[in-house]
Amino acid sequence: MRCPKLSKDKKMAIAKECIENGRNYKETCIKYGIKYSNLYSWVSKYQDKIMNTSDYSEEDKYKILYELSLQEK
Numbered sequence: 183m184r185c186p187k188l189s190k191d192k193k194m195a196i197a198k199e200c201i202e203n204g205r206n207y208k209e210t211c212i213k214y215g216i217k218y219s220n221l222y223s224w225v226s227k228y229q230d231k232i233m234n235t236s237d238y239s240e241e242d243k244y245k246i247l248y249e250l251s252l253q254e255k
Contacts, residue, residue: 188216196221197228 188196200210200221207225211218233243 193224194228194231197224200225201228 196210196214196216200207203210207218207221211221232246
């Protein structure tokens with residue numbers, strides 16, 4: 183499978199969608215024609231971006247992390 187050339191914003195949007203859909207990597211990969219390893223990397227980078235931005239308070243960051251951890255189970 184050849185991964186299409188995507189902008190950084192598009193990659194982050196796909197990562198966000200994957201997280202919001204319960205981290206269904208397989209379904210997201212099929213939908214966008216991308217590799218699992220790429221998506222996994224984008225999701226990780228998206229999480230790092232959320233945690234390193236000043237747009238969220240510390241409390242909001244912990245809530246986001248908690249919700250993400252629940253979705254992994």
